[in-house]
Amino acid sequence: MEQKNDGKLMEKIISLCKRRGFVFASSEIYGGMAGVYDYGHYGVLFKDNIKKEWEKNMIQMREDIVGLDSAIFMHPRTWVASGHVAGFNDPQVDCHNCKSRFRADHILEDFGIQADKAGIEFINDELNKLRELKKLVCQNCGKAELGEARVFSMMVKSNFGSPIDSLTEENVAYLRPETCGGIYLEYKNTLDSLHSKLPFGIAQVGKVFRNEIAARQFIFRTREFEQMEMQYFHDPLDTVSIFENWKQTRYDWYLLYGIPDDKLRFYKHEKLAHYATDAYDVEYDFESMGGFKEVEGIHARGNWDLSQHSKFSGIALDYYDEEKKKRFTPHIVETSVGLARLFLMFIDNAYTEILSEEGETRVFLKLDPRLAPIKVAIFPLLKNKPELVSTAHNLYLKIRSEFMCEFDDNGNIGKRYRRQDEIGTPWCVVVDFDTLEDNSVTIRDRDTGLQERIQKEDIVAYIKERMK
């Protein structure tokens, strides 16, 4: 019988990820580093498979989207133009009495003062006005002890390209907090070099960095992570239909890889960025975190990005539509998803425990075969029979050019099955005494434990058929 989880799923996932070499906390031998994780052998394979499937759907299977891999470092003015330097931060204010901390802009909004994306001077001016009116009180302890607002920038700075003691807003090189900036900067080159016609998209996967105040919940929120983003450039007249289309396309992608419909939902943003016209999140119901959490954002961004970069760079980033005989700055619909969030989502969904009649628990990851780090493991039935071992090993040598696969002759057969179950390997092939007679092997299904007897030569075709 399948066991219901007892609220310890996150602990079990973290433990499995470490024990089986998927994910390690960074810098463990130095005591760890918060919000940074390293991916071990199976973690890399799994993560790369997720990335490949995303790229296949977003680039390979489409005529209207092209790839890009832009640099992490961009010209400092990029982030001034995008509004990140001014707005990508949390203005916070502390209560001197009870030590509670609040978002300063949220406090102002309670008084009807629009402070989203406002500068720190503006926020402190408004806070001072409220102080004079004696309206400023701590929402927690009720005393008027709120101090000056301070800015916690989410942007990670570097000394890239300049001596470290002379950093200014003009020359500081930020580590990008999102990958889409690189897409906007290469919009023009892409258009010129690939004769793309609107509507078209640019997709890329890459590392980004954010100074999260509290990086928690394993790999769900980290300071260094990978984003998979796609920016779709189009005629503003088509925004509504294109936006709806992308919502559906992205939602359906999750269903393709075994995420059940009832664990997915859309969340509509009520509070939009000033340039945005519509924004939805795809949320997944994480059992390990007790509810729905955002995995992907789908946003209609208007022409804010291109027009800002055009304004700050002095380079025209518009588009002339030959058919419609009109010139305009393209509008953008963006899809943006965190790779590590998908990693956690797929494991959260795949983690399964079955209690056997003997009272033993079998743990396995019910991963889609396309995502599983190892596709097939090959064992000899017994390890003290050299002819079984060598036949199995030769079979492994033959198959490994087709799929990521493993050979294992450690311990006994049951133990080897369990190890593969835990890393989500969909098939295990066993070479037994019949193999020596008639070249047949058994192939066992991870989810059912059932075996079929097939010919050695048919293994590759068998697996390929089931990975479509």
Add this chain to the structure above:
RNA sequence: GCGGGAUUAGUUAAUCGGUAUAAUAACAGUUUUCCAAACUGUGGUGAAGGGUUCGACUCCCUUAUCCCGCACCA
């Protein structure tokens, strides 16, 4: 970032101001004709730094990390 709790082997736990234990996992061997069997052997542990002490895993301080709650998540 605030408040509270915690940190002993890969994991789960025990003990003790005086040589740190066990189970399990790992590895090697024997065995085993399909689901973590058994036997033998091997390696591995006090988060980091400082203090008190003849002697600290144990007492004290600092830092880090984790968990719970608050706040935050453009």
